[in-house]
Amino acid sequence: MSSYKIALLPGDGIGPETMAATELVLEQIAMEFSDLNFETISYRAGAENYRDTGVTLPDAVLEGCLAADAVLLSAIGLPDVRQPDGTEVQPTMMVGLRRAMGLHSAVRPVKLYPGAPCxxxxxxxxxxxxxxxxxxxxxxxxxxxxxxxxxxxxxxxxxxxxxxxxxxxxxxxxxxxxxxxxxxxxxxxxxxxxxxxxxxxxxxxxxxxxxxxxxxxxxxxxxxxxxxxxxxxxxxxxxxxxxxxxxxxxxxxxxxxxxxVGGLGLGPSAEMGDDHALFQPSHGTAPQIAGKNVANPLATILSASMMLDWLGERHNDDSCLAAAAAIETAVAEVLAAQMVRTPDLGGASSTTEVAEAVAAAITKTPVTDTSH
CATH class of the missing domain: 3.40.718.10 (Isopropylmalate Dehydrogenase)
Known part of the structure; x- marks a missing residue:
C-alpha cells in the first residue's frame, strides 16, 4: 500500500467549503483504490489567522508543509484584512510558501471540457x-x-x-x-x-x-x-x-x-519544485458567497487530481496515476451531463451536491489493476 501525507490549507472565504468538497472526493478515491492511503493534516493559515493572531503563515504550518508529500491549498486572503502598509496578506503568504518550498514552476492547465461554458x-x-x-x-x-x-x-x-x-x-x-x-x-x-x-x-x-x-x-x-x-x-x-x-x-x-474555458471555477493549478509541490484552485476566496454552499469546487477537485498525478510520477505509483485520471474523468462526466452545476456555471446546485456527483461518477470509473 502507498501512503501519502497531505498538508491541507483550507484558508479563507469559500476555501473551507471547496476543501471539504475535495476531501469528500479523496475519501471516495481511497475507497475505490484500496492500495492508496492519504494521511491528511489540516492547518490554519491565511487572512483569518492573521486577523486573530497577527501571523499569516505560522512557522509550524510551514514546517508541516515542508514535511508533507504534497500541499493542497484552497483559497486565502480577504479584502478587508490588510497589513499596516495597506496591502493584503495573501501575497505575503504565497510568496513565502513559494520561496521556502522552492516552487519554481507554476502550472495552469487551460482545457475545455464538453459541457463547460465557453x-x-x-x-x-x-x-x-x-x-x-x-x-x-x-x-x-x-x-x-x-x-x-x-x-x-x-x-x-x-x-x-x-x-x-x-x-x-x-x-x-x-x-x-x-x-x-x-x-x-x-x-x-x-x-x-x-x-x-x-x-x-x-x-x-x-x-x-x-x-x-x-x-x-x-x-x-x-x-x-x-x-x-x-x-x-x-x-x-x-x-x-x-x-x-x-x-x-x-x-x-x-x-x-x-x-x-468556463472561468476560474474550472481552473486548477500547481506549483512545482525539485522536492516539493503545492496545488490550489486559481480562484480567490469570494467572501461574498462564503458560507452559502454555492461555490464551485471543481477547480479544487481538479487541483487534487493534479496532485495525485504528480505523486504518481514522482513515486512511480501507477495506482496514484490511475486515481488522478479517475478524478478528471469523473469531473468531465459531471460537466458533460449538464445536470449538476453551481451558479457560476448557470446551475443551481450546491457545492456539496457537485462534490457528491463527482464522487458518484468515480464509482463508475473502471479501476486499473496495479497489483501485478
Missing part, C-alpha cells in the same frame, strides 16, 4: 494547452523590495536568471513530452512567450529556453511575443500545447486562459 463561438478541434509560469523571479522578484523616492518615483526590478529560467524551461519540455500534443495536429511543442524584441531580460529568457530545447530534440519549440499571444489565445487556442513565460506574463495570461 465564450468562443468557434472552438475548432478543441482547447487543451498548459501555461507554465516561472514562479520565483521575473517582476515578482521585487515583492517586498522595489524602491521609492519620496512620493514621486516608484520602481520594481524584473529579474531573470539562467538557473531559474532553466528550471522552468526544462519542466515545460518534460511536460510536453508527457502530453498528447496540441489539438490542431497532435504536435508536441513548447512555445516561449516573451517580449524579446524590446527587453534584454526577455531576450535572455528566450535564449535560455532555446538552450534547454537542445536536450529535448523530440519536442518542437517556437516563440511568440506576449501581446500577440493574447490575440492568438482567443483566435486559435487549439494551436498551442505548452506555453512557458516570465512570472508576470504568466499571471495575466493564465487568467485569460481560464476565461476561455
Amino acid at each position: 465564450v468562443l463561438q468557434n472552438t475548432g478541434p478543441g482547447i487543451d494547452f498548459v501555461i507554465i509560469r516561472e514562479n520565483l523571479e521575473g517582476l515578482f522578484a521585487s515583492f517586498g523590495g522595489g524602491g521609492m523616492v519620496g512620493d514621486d518615483v516608484a520602481t520594481d526590478t524584473l529579474i531573470v536568471t539562467r538557473k531559474g529560467t532553466s528550471k522552468v524551461a526544462e519542466y515545460a519540455f518534460q511536460l510536453a513530452r508527457r502530453r498528447s500534443g496540441r489539438p490542431a495536429d497532435g504536435k508536441q511543442i513548447v512555445t516561449c512567450v516573451d517580449k524579446a524584441n524590446v527587453f534584454r531580460s526577455m531576450a535572455f529568457f528566450r535564449k535560455i529556453v532555446n538552450d534547454a530545447s537542445q536536450s529535448f530534440p523530440d519536442i518542437e519549440h517556437n516563440a511568440v511575443y506576449v501581446d500577440a499571444m493574447s490575440l492568438y489565445m482567443v483566435q486559435n487556442p487549439w494551436d498551442f500545447d505548452v506555453l512557458v513565460m516570465e512570472n508576470q506574463f504568466g499571471d495575466i495570461l493564465s487568467d485569460l486562459g481560464a476565461g476561455l
